[in-house]
Amino acid sequence: VGEKQTALDYYNQALPLLRAVGDRGGKATTLNNIGAVYDSLGEKQTALDYYNQALPLLRAVGDRRGEATTLNNIGGVYSD
Template sequence: MGDRGGEATTLHNIGSVYNSLGEKQKALDYYNQALPLRRAVGDREGQAITLNNIGNVYNLLGEKQQALDYYNQALPLRRAVGDRGGEATTLTNIGSVYDSLGEKQKALDYYNQALPLRRAVGDRGGEAT
């Protein structure tokens, strides 16, 4: 039996490299291979990271509703594992999508949820954005 958790991490990392290279579809392919493995091994933190990254790719592709779907799957997992920095990131990402859709009040609501989390984890850079 192989190391499915390690395989998931490697697939995720390959997806991240493709994303940074601008090859969004390849990134999605690898993230979507990593996600079921992360679920199978019960890696909720890893699931949240992968879901958030899939959301990022869809956001960059202009598929805002898809992005929101993935961010909204990531958010409760971030909260469940106590990843406050990750929770702030996902809240900010959701706010950014709403901002780009012209839903300014919703964007503010999410940014205002993210701000105290950024402060709590000492993320001065994230606090400024």
């Protein structure tokens, strides 16, 4: 759990920087990564919240691969 908290700390430091430079794709990837950490911690609703924040950003930037990955992650939460 300690390493996962460290990962969350770094991802949360990255988010405002990505927002500041207007990197929506990077922000979406980071939100997706945060969701994956929460999913691995068993915090399914929190994971879904982050995945659902990432999804419209990925669609907006046309990242079909990222969109597919995020949809797959959402499906994984529901299948668990």
